[in-house]
Structures are given as C-alpha cells and as structure tokens.
Amino acid sequence: MAESHLLELDDISKYYGNIIALKGVSTSVNAGEVTCVLGDNGAGKSTFIKTLAGVHQQSEGTIRMNGEEVTFDSPRDALDHGIATVYQDLAMVPLMSVWRNFFLGAEPTKGFGPFTWIDKAKAKQIAKDEMAKMGIDIRDTEQPVGTLSGGERQSVAIARAGYFGAKVLILDEPTSALGVKQSGVVLKRIVEARNAGLAVIFITHNPRHAYPVGNRFLILNRGHSMGSFAKHEISIDELTQLMAGGAELQALEHELEAAGTISHDDLTTPD
Amino acid sequence: MSDTTATAAPPSDERLAYRGVFQRLFIRPEIGAMIGAVGIWVFFWAVSIPFGTANGASGILDTASILGIMAVAVSVLMVGGEFDLSSGANTGAMGMLVILLSKEAGEFGGAGLTLWVAVPLSLVVALGIGFFNGWMVERTKLPSFIVTLGTFFVLRGAKLGFSKLIVDQIQVGDIRDAHGYDFWYAIFASEWDRTTHQLEARDAIYTVAVLGGIALIVLALYEMQFERRRDAMKSAGMIEFAIGLGVTVAGIVTLHVTDDIAGNVLGAAIIAVGSLVGLHGYATWRFEPIHDRGSLVLAPDVLRLIGIGVGSLVLAYLAAIIWDSDNADNFFFPFTYQGFRATLMMVFGGAGFTVLAVAANRARRDGHLARSAIGLLMGLLTAVVAFVVRAQSESVKFRAEAFSVLLAIALMIVVWAVLGSLFEERIRTNARADKLGGRLIAGGLVMIAIGMFFKLMFTIQAEIDADIAPAKFSMRNFWFIVFTVVMVWVLGNTRFGSWTFAVGGNKEAARQVGVPAARTKTQLFMLVSGAAWLVGMLLAFRLNTIQANTGNGLEFDYIIAAVVGGTLLTGGYGTALGGAIGALIVAMGTLGIPFARWNSDWRFLFLGVILLLAVVANRSIRTRAESLRR
Amino acid sequence: MRKLRTTVAAIAALSLVAAACGGDDDDDVASDDEPAAADEPAADDEPAADDEPAGEEPAGDDEEPVDTTQGGDLTFHMITHSDDGPFWSVVKRGMDAACEDLGVNCVWAGSNNDPGVQVQLIDTAIAEGVDGIASSLPSPDQLVGPLQGAVEQGIPVITLNSGVNQYQEIGAITHVGQTEFIAGQGAGERFNDLGATKVFCGRQEESNVALEERCDGLADTFNGEVISEFVGLDADQTAQQNTIAAAMQADPDIDGFMGTGPVIAVSGLNAANDLGLDLAGIGGFDITPEIITAIEAGDIAFTVDQQQYVQGYMPILLLYLNVTNLNTVGGGQPILTGPGFVTPENAAEVAALVDAGTR
Structure with a gap:
C-alpha cells in the first residue's frame, strides 16, 4: 500500500x-x-466504524493518516482529524431544529470572553445554504429534525x-431503512461527496447499493476480512457471492450449533 | 381558501401543512401553562375579593419566587434529561451552612466568618454538591433519581445532625449578628414597601402601557394571520390607520374624563368605531384583499355546534340568575354560593365559547363569509355576556372591570370577524411577517409588564385614603425575574443551552457529534445546586433562622411546577419560562384557596387536579404540534 | 462476595439463637440491633434469665447507666421512645435531677421511635427485676402487653408523655403528661383573656392527630369562632406565611392566630406584620429560641409549654414514694404537667432555664 493513502488501516483487531x-x-481509502x-x-x-470514529480503540493494529500513525481517543479527537461519522441512528436529536442539529457540538458563537452566545442568524443561514447545495430546500430551519x-x-x-x-466521511448503513427512491437520493449524495474530494467509507449489507458507487470493497465476515478489492478486481456477482457464501456458512454453523436456522435474507436488522 | 393564492404562491413542500397563527403560537411548550395561569388568575379573581389586589399579588409573587427559582433550574435540568431529588433539601442546607459559617465560634464550632467569606464559600460548597451529583451520575451510570435520592438523605441527615451538634436545636439562627449582614441583607432580602411609594401618574402610565401592549399584540396577530400584499403597500390604508388610531385615543380620553353613563357610552362607541377603522386601515395598507368570499351557507354540523355553544351560554346565564350575587354563605363543600356561581358561569361560559370557536373553524371550509358570521355572533354574545355580568353583579370589580374587559374582547372578536371576510388569510410560511409578529408580541408583552410593574410598585393618594392592605415586594422577586430571564436566554442562545437539549433528547447522538455530554450534565447539576444556594441565601436572610427540615420534600413541588410549565419528564423538551409560569400556577393554587376562604386542607387535591390537567393538556398540545409540523 | 455475605448472616443468626435460648449473655439481649428478635411481643412468657438477676447494666445504643448514689439500692428504668432530641434531653435532665435528689439508681433507655426496641427494653427491665418502670406509650398495641406483664410481676409502672388512655388498662399507678386537648383548652382561655373573637388555628402538618387535638381543645374553651386549617409545612415557611396572610386578608374578622408549633406561630406573626394587622393575640406551642425572643418582645402573647422536665422528674418521685411508702398519687387520674405558659412576663426567666436545659 502506497504512501499516498489518506487513511490506511493495517491489521486492525x-x-x-x-x-x-x-x-x-x-484496507485503505483515498480522497x-x-x-x-x-x-x-x-x-x-x-x-469497525466505532474504531475509526474514536468511540473505542483497536486492540491491535495501526491506523495511519497520510502515512502518519494516529490514535483516536474520543469521537471529538476523530472529528478533529477530519473523520466524520454519520451513524445509522443518525446522531441527531429529533426534537431539536434542523439548524441546531446541523451545528450541534460546533455552534458558531459571537461575544467576548466567557460571554459567548450562538450566532443564530449565521447558523440558520449556513444550514439553509448547505442544505440547498444538496438540493434540499429547507424552508424553515426551525423545523424539528424529527419531522x-x-x-x-x-x-x-x-x-x-x-x-x-x-x-x-463514514456512512453507517445509510440506505438500510430507506425506500428505493430515498436510497437513490442518498447514493447520489455519496457520489457528490466523493466528487467534492472527500474520502467516503460506505458501510452496507447491500451489494447492489455498494457496487455502483464504490471504488474499493472490503468484505467482512464474523469479524474476519474476506478481502479488500478494487472495483476492477471484482464483479458484482462475485461480491454478492462472497457475502452470501459467508452467510450460508454462518447459517450452517448456526444450524449445527443450535436448533434454529437463520436465513441470511431475514437478517435485515443491523448488527 | 381562494384559488388565486394557490396559483400565485411559489411551489412549496406539499407535505408541510400550513399552520394558522393560533396553531403556531400553541406549539410553544409554555403556552398551555400561560393560558392556565391566566385562567386560574381569573377564576380566583372572580371568587375572592383580596386575590386580585396588590397585596394578593405580593403574596403570590413571594411564594412563586422561592419556588420559581428552583423550578426554572429544575426545568433546565429536566430538559437535560435528569432529576435532582436533593434540590429541596439543598436549599435549607445552604441557608443553614451560611448561618453556621458566620456564627460566633461556640463550644462546638460555628466558624465565625464574616459574611463576605461565608456567602461565597457556601456557593462553592453548593457547586461542589452539584458537581458531586453530576460526577456520580456520570461515573456510575445510575439513574439520577437514585443518586440524588442518596444525596437528599445525606443532606437531610447532615442538616439535623450538625444543627443538633452545634447548637443543640433543630434550628440554627441569628444570621443578623454576623459581620457584613447589612450589605448582604440588602442584596438578598431588602423590601420595597408599596405604601410608602406614591406616584399619582401611575394609572396613566399603566393605562398607556397596557393598552399599547395589547394594540401591539393585536397587530402582531394580524401580521401573522393575513397574507401580505403581493403588489406594493397601499398607503391610503396607512392614513386610514392613523385616523382610526387617533379616534380610538380620543375615545379613551373621553372615557377617562367623563364620569356619567352617557359619557361612558359615548366613549365606548368612539373607541369601537376608531378600532374598526384603524385596524381596517392597517389591513388595507398591508394585506391582500379577498376576492372570493364564498357564500353564507352553514353546514348542519356547524349549526349543531352553534346550538350547543349558545345553549351552554344560556346555562351560564341561568346559573347567574338562580343564585343571588350577594349571597356569601357556604353552599356545600368547598364553595360559597358566590364561588359556586362563579365556577358554573366560568365552566359553561368557557365551554360555550370554545364550542363556538370550533364551529367557526369548521365553517372556514364553507367560505370566509360563514366563518365571519359565526365570529360576529361570538362577538355579539360576548357583549351580551358583558351586560349580563354588569346587571347581575353587585361588586365594582364585576360591574366595572369585568364588564369593560368583556366589552373590549367583544369588540376585538367583531373586528377580527369583519376583517376575516375582507382580507386573505395566509396559507404559507412567511418568515419576515412571522419575525415581525414575534417582535411585536415581545414588545407588547414587555409594555404590559411595565404597566403591571408600575401598578404594583406604586400607590396613589386615593388608595392611601381608602386604607387598602399594604403590599411589599422584595429582592426575592427581583432574583426570580433575573434568574428566569438569564436562564431563558442561556437555554435559547448559548452552546450550553443547545447541548442541554441535545443531551436530554438523545445523549448518545449528542456525544457522537462531539457534545461533551458528561460535562454538560455535570454543569446542569451544578446549576441546580447554585440555584439552591441562591434560594438558601434568600431564606436565611429573610427568616434569620433556618429549620433543620427546611426545604425537605419540596423537590417534588419543583418538578410539579416544571411539568405544569410544559417540560417533558423524559427530557429534551421544555423551557425555563415554563418553569417560572408553573411556579406561578402552583403559588396561585396554594394561596388562592385561603384567599377564597376555602379550607386549605384541600389544597393538595387542587394541586393534583392542576397537575393532571397540565400534563394532559401539554401532551395533547405537543402531539398536535408534532402532527401539524409534519 | 455472596459467600461472605452468607457467612455474616449465618453468624448473626447464630448469635440470635444463642441469645434467645440461653440468655447467658446480657449484652447480647440488650443490643437491640436485630429487629427480628425485638419485634417479638414477649409479653406473657417469662424470660429464662428471670431467676438469675444480672449484675451489670444492659448496654444498648441509647442507654446510659446513671449511678447517682452509691447508697441507693433502688433502681428505676425510664423507657421511652426518645430520639435524644431537644425535647427528650430535657426529660432526661428531669429524671437525672430526681434520681440525684432521691438517691436512687436510674437507667435512661430510649428506643428512638422503634416500638420493637422499646418492647425489648421493657422485657430486659422486668428480667432484671427493677424496682419500678416509667414508660412512654407511643404505640399502645405493642407496649400495653409487656407493661401489663411488669405489673403482674409486681413492678410498679407509671406512664409518661403518651399513654393517657391506656395507663388504667395497664394497671399503672398514674400517668404523667399533658394531653393535647387540655393544652388546647388552656390556649383557648388565654385567647378569651386576650379579647379575641375569631381565632385562626394553623396546623403545620396535614394529618397529625396531636395537632388537630390542640385546635379542638382551643375551640372547646374559646368563646368565639375557631378555624382550623393546614396551612403549609415548616419546611416551606414562605408558602406557610403567605397562606396565613391570604386567609387573614380574605377574612378580616380573624383577630387571633394560634400556631400548633413554634415555627408556624412565628410565620403567623410575620404574616400579620406584613399585612400591618394588629391582632388581639398570637399564640404558639412548644419552645424555640426564636419564639421566646418574640414573646420577650411582646409580639407573641404566649406559647404552650409541655414542661417536659416534670415528665422526667415526677415519675421517678412517684415511683420512689410508691416503693418506699406505698403512696399512690393521682387518685386514678392522670397528673398533668401542663399546660404551662411562656408569656412576656416570664419569658426572660424561661429563656435562662432553656439555656440551662430544664425547660
């Protein structure tokens, strides 16, 4: 793996x-x-996500950013290194307004000394503009996110x-709870973020969502890596098979160990 | 709804249903409490003679201040998703601590410190207790209910134990003897005696401020209700508005300078014409006129509702004439005849008007004209009620005050109804108009508050001659207001405030985006402890002596006040202002009962009913608000 | 961890069994930490240790053996529900004084409001064959039986403080104390003298029978009208004071206020002061430095004093007379220690006595 990788994970356990x-x-990811x-x-x-996001630290292995070894002590630390995570449960506070959620934890302030307050007008304007850039017209940024x-x-x-x-940008199962059309919207956002120069880590259990947007694929099964492939190294069918094979194996093991059988199709809930 | 708006309006998210002005106002968490507070005030004002006086207000404010400072702090803590059961005991502990620190060194202690050291030192201890609570909750991950229950018992035991150890009493006293007492007394307990502050211009200031405030609020409602003109503003309307305003002022002056019936009627008539012209002018100036008024057809269900509403008003009238207004005897628990009559009238009257309002809302789908017709009916009925009240009452407060207020309300309803059929109602958001409306409402409330302030703080010669009961206001009221204002601002405008909502609403999410959740929660506990310290100081300097059980058990009163004020028990939702209003409601409920001369043995029953009503009302308001937002 | 706890429990259980069976170790019996043993109403059965009077004093939590005179061969036990608070410490001083004056041995045993402990203390006293028992009766259901047992054993019994309705059933010589009703009656007479016409009797607890009786007694002797209401806890003096003020405002006929405690009486005073009212009189119950100061200043007319010092002194004296001279005082009637009144006339002296610890 070359020096130029933005983020590189080496033998993480x-x-x-x-x-x-x-x-x-x-695995690795580039801008x-x-x-x-x-x-x-x-x-x-x-x-895997929590390790990268700084929620906890890896037991073994190293993480390198631009070739330099780093450790993330806290989510804040990871954020400061430029690693932002969008969780499946969205890390949003449903009863709070769009702009407050947008800036949560990093509100723009004005004032002096210990007396600072949130620059509401600025925050609302930025939230509105940034959302508009993504093609979403939030008429009222005071609207609660829950709606x-x-x-x-x-x-x-x-x-x-x-x-x-x-x-x-780490995205944790962003499409799993969405309908077909909404999933499409999110995949479009991923492409836009990629085109804007971000390195995106897209976690999913749906190869059909992953293949069109991905440049590199890391396949995990029961905590082990089944390999990391560039797009030209693997086709969507192979991808699906790799995943499915793992799942069947898993199901078989379950069958042997316990009485019940778990079909992999049923496993739509996230881990 | 007219078709023109639909075509002219820019495309908007069709899933975002538009909310009318009242619906928008109703989604504020404290609005239910505010209406409740006004309702309870009116109720006790009607059934009790001294309740509405400055003296009554001073008692209510005094009780509400001590309760309210804690209720505001506890509201903020509850928004952050935690409880503090030690908060009540903490108030007494801090009051006791400052006395013990400043007491002359005796056999067992009493540090004999000057208050210049003792007061800040006790604050440090208070913040330490808060920090401990927060640290324990964060460290053990136990529910704060359990952790602070432990702190509660520790404080409770420490209070009794130390007071017995040091002074061999269950109370410690005489902060008066401490060094620096005079200064700190002035800060925490000095009083303003209304009877010694005379200001003859008081009533003029009061009248101007309150009427001006009401006018601003009415304009605000219009701004938020109607569609702005799509083409240029029509300045002819502005002239009409100015004329109407002048006529209204002239009418008010007429009312003031005349004393006979004929003069009053003349004044009232001038005011009515002036307001109608003025508001019509304002609307012509700024709002889009209506093109399709619809026809005056009332659907059967609307008619049925009107029937029920009018019937209910008739029942209220029957209640008024069955019992004589001057019968002050006991009727049956817990009412006097007078109180029972007032209760029936308010219940039936309120129900009648509510049903009519629902009918008007329904009629809207049949066209503007239908709704305006019901609006006019409501206005006229209000006027009728006003005259009935006047005819059926003996006391001045009904014959004069209630009568004029009801007439003014009738006028406002009529104007509203008339303009509703002439100008187009807004059916989409307009941030600028809403912002202007919000500012007008805020300005109006401030003006009303200023008017009230003068009315309460100053007396006039006529009152001195009439020898009315004295009323005192103290620094406790001042600190209550200051604390509430600061906390409202902090919660709404600072990072700490935003993070409080976040940790209460979804702590994990807040943590994930980098909110220091543990620190925020610890600060919240320290805030409550700091508030307990403030209350402790207020109590110590007021009472001079603190009982070992002072404050024990009051933590539930704080939580009740917070919940009544619209704060969610599960966190993430609520306001500081709601806590303050909740405290006012609890104080009014507590004192209203003895003011009405009902047996105060019943007061917990009353408080329980208020709490249940508040919780149910808050819940329905919130679900309504949430559904409307979708 | 769990293992350790089991072991501790087993040892505790064993020691209990040992105590219950043998009674070989008096210290164990008297150490009243085990509610299981204490809860047993051991009224009728004779303790095994009866025939072997123990030489040493029981050493419970709250017991302090008082060996006043070496010559005295009489031993009296005063067994109460004392919590060692300000009230009971005055009672104890009364007992100490009596024992010193008479030259008898006295044992002070407080149960800290735990009836089970008190039952055990009584049984211990019987087992020791004491010469007399003075006991309070806060919970008759549990205590009547054991005390009857003492009387059957020929031990003279006097009840004090509480128990005015049960002392005859027990067969006690008499009862020394104050009934709340009679105290209230005394307050009513005071208000008659003060010239009040309508008295507001404010209570600081919602459902305390004793406080109700104080107001009922007031209504019994007072010539005018009495209103009895709960007006707020002592823990919340702000609301208490404002509630009283509201009632006074709403009913201008009220010209007297009685608080059924010292704190609430001061709240009533503050309320009247804030309203600028000049009441015919304000009365209170019990003594705190604060209310004494207010009485000295003439702001409060009186406070009703239980004179609990007498409740400690008198029973010892009566037991002594009974044992040495077979006197039975009281004629079957209870001996009232009150109501005593602290008024502006005697407030200064009472204040000095409060400091001395006898009032």
Missing part, C-alpha cells in the same frame, strides 16, 4: 474480553474515492459532515 469482534482487517465495507449482521461492521424524512435526515448529516471540513 478488536477484542471484547475473550470475544473477537474484529481480526486482522486491513475522492468510496470504499465500501460489506458484511452481514455480526460481521464486525459496527466495531424530516429519512433521506432528508441523511442529507442533513452528510451536509453537516461536509461543511465541517471532514476529509473522511
């Missing part, structure tokens, strides 16, 4: 006590590229990450 959540995962992380439920996707549709909320989150100068 994470243990919770004696449980192996992630074992020896390596202006989308790396898709695919895997079924329990594959270790959540652990937006799922796709709109994802868009707010992505716009927020972009505005705050994220270099790496």
Whole structure:
C-alpha cells in the first residue's frame, strides 16, 4: 500500500474480553474515492466504524493518516482529524431544529470572553445554504429534525459532515431503512461527496447499493476480512457471492450449533 | 381558501401543512401553562375579593419566587434529561451552612466568618454538591433519581445532625449578628414597601402601557394571520390607520374624563368605531384583499355546534340568575354560593365559547363569509355576556372591570370577524411577517409588564385614603425575574443551552457529534445546586433562622411546577419560562384557596387536579404540534 | 462476595439463637440491633434469665447507666421512645435531677421511635427485676402487653408523655403528661383573656392527630369562632406565611392566630406584620429560641409549654414514694404537667432555664 493513502488501516483487531469482534482487517481509502465495507449482521461492521470514529480503540493494529500513525481517543479527537461519522441512528436529536442539529457540538458563537452566545442568524443561514447545495430546500430551519424524512435526515448529516471540513466521511448503513427512491437520493449524495474530494467509507449489507458507487470493497465476515478489492478486481456477482457464501456458512454453523436456522435474507436488522 | 393564492404562491413542500397563527403560537411548550395561569388568575379573581389586589399579588409573587427559582433550574435540568431529588433539601442546607459559617465560634464550632467569606464559600460548597451529583451520575451510570435520592438523605441527615451538634436545636439562627449582614441583607432580602411609594401618574402610565401592549399584540396577530400584499403597500390604508388610531385615543380620553353613563357610552362607541377603522386601515395598507368570499351557507354540523355553544351560554346565564350575587354563605363543600356561581358561569361560559370557536373553524371550509358570521355572533354574545355580568353583579370589580374587559374582547372578536371576510388569510410560511409578529408580541408583552410593574410598585393618594392592605415586594422577586430571564436566554442562545437539549433528547447522538455530554450534565447539576444556594441565601436572610427540615420534600413541588410549565419528564423538551409560569400556577393554587376562604386542607387535591390537567393538556398540545409540523 | 455475605448472616443468626435460648449473655439481649428478635411481643412468657438477676447494666445504643448514689439500692428504668432530641434531653435532665435528689439508681433507655426496641427494653427491665418502670406509650398495641406483664410481676409502672388512655388498662399507678386537648383548652382561655373573637388555628402538618387535638381543645374553651386549617409545612415557611396572610386578608374578622408549633406561630406573626394587622393575640406551642425572643418582645402573647422536665422528674418521685411508702398519687387520674405558659412576663426567666436545659 502506497504512501499516498489518506487513511490506511493495517491489521486492525478488536477484542471484547475473550470475544473477537474484529481480526486482522486491513484496507485503505483515498480522497475522492468510496470504499465500501460489506458484511452481514455480526460481521464486525459496527466495531469497525466505532474504531475509526474514536468511540473505542483497536486492540491491535495501526491506523495511519497520510502515512502518519494516529490514535483516536474520543469521537471529538476523530472529528478533529477530519473523520466524520454519520451513524445509522443518525446522531441527531429529533426534537431539536434542523439548524441546531446541523451545528450541534460546533455552534458558531459571537461575544467576548466567557460571554459567548450562538450566532443564530449565521447558523440558520449556513444550514439553509448547505442544505440547498444538496438540493434540499429547507424552508424553515426551525423545523424539528424529527419531522424530516429519512433521506432528508441523511442529507442533513452528510451536509453537516461536509461543511465541517471532514476529509473522511463514514456512512453507517445509510440506505438500510430507506425506500428505493430515498436510497437513490442518498447514493447520489455519496457520489457528490466523493466528487467534492472527500474520502467516503460506505458501510452496507447491500451489494447492489455498494457496487455502483464504490471504488474499493472490503468484505467482512464474523469479524474476519474476506478481502479488500478494487472495483476492477471484482464483479458484482462475485461480491454478492462472497457475502452470501459467508452467510450460508454462518447459517450452517448456526444450524449445527443450535436448533434454529437463520436465513441470511431475514437478517435485515443491523448488527 | 381562494384559488388565486394557490396559483400565485411559489411551489412549496406539499407535505408541510400550513399552520394558522393560533396553531403556531400553541406549539410553544409554555403556552398551555400561560393560558392556565391566566385562567386560574381569573377564576380566583372572580371568587375572592383580596386575590386580585396588590397585596394578593405580593403574596403570590413571594411564594412563586422561592419556588420559581428552583423550578426554572429544575426545568433546565429536566430538559437535560435528569432529576435532582436533593434540590429541596439543598436549599435549607445552604441557608443553614451560611448561618453556621458566620456564627460566633461556640463550644462546638460555628466558624465565625464574616459574611463576605461565608456567602461565597457556601456557593462553592453548593457547586461542589452539584458537581458531586453530576460526577456520580456520570461515573456510575445510575439513574439520577437514585443518586440524588442518596444525596437528599445525606443532606437531610447532615442538616439535623450538625444543627443538633452545634447548637443543640433543630434550628440554627441569628444570621443578623454576623459581620457584613447589612450589605448582604440588602442584596438578598431588602423590601420595597408599596405604601410608602406614591406616584399619582401611575394609572396613566399603566393605562398607556397596557393598552399599547395589547394594540401591539393585536397587530402582531394580524401580521401573522393575513397574507401580505403581493403588489406594493397601499398607503391610503396607512392614513386610514392613523385616523382610526387617533379616534380610538380620543375615545379613551373621553372615557377617562367623563364620569356619567352617557359619557361612558359615548366613549365606548368612539373607541369601537376608531378600532374598526384603524385596524381596517392597517389591513388595507398591508394585506391582500379577498376576492372570493364564498357564500353564507352553514353546514348542519356547524349549526349543531352553534346550538350547543349558545345553549351552554344560556346555562351560564341561568346559573347567574338562580343564585343571588350577594349571597356569601357556604353552599356545600368547598364553595360559597358566590364561588359556586362563579365556577358554573366560568365552566359553561368557557365551554360555550370554545364550542363556538370550533364551529367557526369548521365553517372556514364553507367560505370566509360563514366563518365571519359565526365570529360576529361570538362577538355579539360576548357583549351580551358583558351586560349580563354588569346587571347581575353587585361588586365594582364585576360591574366595572369585568364588564369593560368583556366589552373590549367583544369588540376585538367583531373586528377580527369583519376583517376575516375582507382580507386573505395566509396559507404559507412567511418568515419576515412571522419575525415581525414575534417582535411585536415581545414588545407588547414587555409594555404590559411595565404597566403591571408600575401598578404594583406604586400607590396613589386615593388608595392611601381608602386604607387598602399594604403590599411589599422584595429582592426575592427581583432574583426570580433575573434568574428566569438569564436562564431563558442561556437555554435559547448559548452552546450550553443547545447541548442541554441535545443531551436530554438523545445523549448518545449528542456525544457522537462531539457534545461533551458528561460535562454538560455535570454543569446542569451544578446549576441546580447554585440555584439552591441562591434560594438558601434568600431564606436565611429573610427568616434569620433556618429549620433543620427546611426545604425537605419540596423537590417534588419543583418538578410539579416544571411539568405544569410544559417540560417533558423524559427530557429534551421544555423551557425555563415554563418553569417560572408553573411556579406561578402552583403559588396561585396554594394561596388562592385561603384567599377564597376555602379550607386549605384541600389544597393538595387542587394541586393534583392542576397537575393532571397540565400534563394532559401539554401532551395533547405537543402531539398536535408534532402532527401539524409534519 | 455472596459467600461472605452468607457467612455474616449465618453468624448473626447464630448469635440470635444463642441469645434467645440461653440468655447467658446480657449484652447480647440488650443490643437491640436485630429487629427480628425485638419485634417479638414477649409479653406473657417469662424470660429464662428471670431467676438469675444480672449484675451489670444492659448496654444498648441509647442507654446510659446513671449511678447517682452509691447508697441507693433502688433502681428505676425510664423507657421511652426518645430520639435524644431537644425535647427528650430535657426529660432526661428531669429524671437525672430526681434520681440525684432521691438517691436512687436510674437507667435512661430510649428506643428512638422503634416500638420493637422499646418492647425489648421493657422485657430486659422486668428480667432484671427493677424496682419500678416509667414508660412512654407511643404505640399502645405493642407496649400495653409487656407493661401489663411488669405489673403482674409486681413492678410498679407509671406512664409518661403518651399513654393517657391506656395507663388504667395497664394497671399503672398514674400517668404523667399533658394531653393535647387540655393544652388546647388552656390556649383557648388565654385567647378569651386576650379579647379575641375569631381565632385562626394553623396546623403545620396535614394529618397529625396531636395537632388537630390542640385546635379542638382551643375551640372547646374559646368563646368565639375557631378555624382550623393546614396551612403549609415548616419546611416551606414562605408558602406557610403567605397562606396565613391570604386567609387573614380574605377574612378580616380573624383577630387571633394560634400556631400548633413554634415555627408556624412565628410565620403567623410575620404574616400579620406584613399585612400591618394588629391582632388581639398570637399564640404558639412548644419552645424555640426564636419564639421566646418574640414573646420577650411582646409580639407573641404566649406559647404552650409541655414542661417536659416534670415528665422526667415526677415519675421517678412517684415511683420512689410508691416503693418506699406505698403512696399512690393521682387518685386514678392522670397528673398533668401542663399546660404551662411562656408569656412576656416570664419569658426572660424561661429563656435562662432553656439555656440551662430544664425547660
């Protein structure tokens, strides 16, 4: 792996006590590229994200940004390094207004000394403009986020990450709860973010969503990496098979170990 | 709804249903409490003679201040998703601490510090207790209910234990003897005696400020209700507005200088014409005239509602004539005849008008004319009620005050109805108009508050001659207002405020985007503790002596006031102002009962009913608001 | 962890069994930490240790053996629900004084409002074969039985403070105390003398029978009208004071205020002052430094004093007379220690006595 990678993961492992959540995962992502992380439920996707987002630290392995080794002590720390995460549960406060959510944790202030207050007019204007850039007309930024549709909320989150100068954008299952049309909208946002020069890590269990937008694919299964491929190295069918094969294996194991059988089609809930 | 607007309006999100002006005002969390506060005030004003006096107001404000400072702080904490059961005991603990610190060194202690040290030192201790609460909650991840319950018992035991150890009493006293007392007394407990402050211009200031404030609010409602002119403003309307305004002022002056019936009627008539002309002028100047008025057809269901509404008003009237107004005897629990009569009249009257308002709202789909017709009917009925009240009442406050207020309301309804059929109602958002409306409302409220301030703080010769009950206002009221204003501002305008909503609404999400959740929550606990310190100081300097049980158990009163004020028990939603209004409601409920000479043994029943009503009302308002926003 | 706890519980249980069976260790019996043992109403059965009078004093939490005179061979136990608060410490001083004056041995045993502990303390006293028992009766259901047992054993019993309705049933010589009703009656007479016509009797607790009785007694002897209402807790003096003020405002006929406690009486005074009212009189119950100061200043007319010092002194004296001289005082009637009144005339002296700890 070359020096030029924006973010590079080398042999990352994470243990919770004696449980192996992630074992020896390596991949990389460059500016202006989308790396898709695919895997079924329990594959270790959540652990993977949380490690990158600074929620917890890896047990083994190194993370390098622009070739320099880094550790993320907290979500704030990861943010300061330019890694923004859009969680599946959206990390939004439903009862709060769009503009407050947009700026939550980094509100623009004015004032002097210890007496600072939020520059509301500026915040509302920026929120409105940034949303307009994404093609969404938020007429009233005082509207609570809880009243937006799922796709709109994802868009707010992505716009927020972009505005705050994220270099790496991690999207956790952004399409899993959405309908066909809304998913399309979100995929479009991903492409736009990529074209704007962001490095995007797109976590999903849907190869059909991943393949059209991805430049690189990392496949996880039960905490292990099934390989990291560039787009030209793998076709969508192979991708699907890799994932499905893992799932069948998993289902078989379950069958042997316990009485019940779990079909991989049923596993639509996230891990 | 006219077709022209639909075509002319720029395309908007069709899923975003437009909310009318009242619906928009109603989604504010504290609005339910505000209406409740006014309702309870009017109710006790009607059934009790001294309730509405300056003396009554001073008692209510005094009780509300001590409760309200804590209720505001607890509201903010609850918005942040936590509880503090130690807050009540903490108030007494801080009052006791400052006395013990400043007491002469005795056998067992009493540090004998000057108050210049003792007061700040006790604040430090208070913040330390708050920090401890926050730290424990964050560190143990236990519910704050449990952690602060522990702190509550610790404080409770410490209060009793230390007071017995040091002074061998269950109270510690005599902060009066401490060094620096005079200065700190002035800060925390000095009083303003109304009877010694005479200002003959008071009533003029009051009248101008309150009427001006009401006028601003009416204009605000119009701004938020009607569609702005799509072409240029029509300046002819402005002239008409100016003329109408002049005529109204002339009418008010007439009312003031005349004393006989004929003069009053003349004045009232001039005011009515002036307001109608003025508001019509204002509307012509700024708003889009209506093109399709619809026809005057009332659907059967609307007619039925009108029937119910009018019937209810008739019942109210029957209640008024069945019982004599001067019968002050006891009727049955807990009412006097007078109180029972007033209650029935208010219940039936309120129900009648509510039903009519619903009818008017329904009639809107049949056209503007139908709705305006019902509006006119409501206005006329209000006027009828006003005259009935006048004819059926003995006391001056009904014959004069209630009568004029009802007539003014009738006038406003009539004007509203007339203009509603002439100008186009807005059916889409207009941020500029709403902003102007919001500012006008704020300005109007400030003016009314100024008017009230003068009315309460000053006396006039006539009152001195009549030897009315004295009323005192103290620094407690001042601190209550200051604290409320500061917290409203902090919650709405600072990062800390925003983060408070965030940690209460979705703590994990807040943490993920970089909000320092643990720090914010700890600061919230310190805020409550700081408020408890302030209340402790207010109590110590007022009472001179603090009981070992002072404040114990009052934490639930704070939570009740916060909930009545519209704060959600589950966090993430609420206001500081709501807590203050909730405290006013609780104080009015507590004192209204003895003011009405009902047996105050019943007061918890009353408070319980208020709490239940408030919770139900808040819930329905909120769900309504949420559904309207979609 | 769990193992450790089990072990501790087992040891505790064992020691209980040992105490219950053998009674070989008096310290264990008297240490009243175990509610399981204390709850047992051991009224009728004779404790095994009866025939073997213990030489040493029981050493419970609140007990302090008082060996006043070496010559005295009489021992009296005063067993109360004392919490060692300001009230009971005065009672104890009364007892100490009596024992010193008479030269008898006295044991002060407080149960801190735990009836189970008090039952056990009584049983211990019986087991020791004391010469007399003075006991309060806060919860008759549990305490009547054990005290009857004492009387059957030939131990003279006097009830004090509470128990005016049960002392005859027990067979006690008499009862020394004050009934709330009689105290209220005394207050009513005071208000008659003050010339009040309508008295507002404010209560600081919602459902305390004693406070109700104070107001009822007031209404019994007072010639005018009495209103009895709960006006707010002592814990919230602001609301308490404003509630009283509201009532006074709404009913101008009210010209007297009685608070059923010292704090509420001061609240009533503050309320009247704020309204600029000149009441015929304000009365209170019990003593705090604050109310004494107000009485000295003439702002409050009186406070009703239980004179609890007498409740400690008198029972010992009566037991002594009974044991040494077979006197039975009272004629079957209770002996009232009150109502005593603290008024502007005697407030200064009472204040000095309060400092001395006997009032």
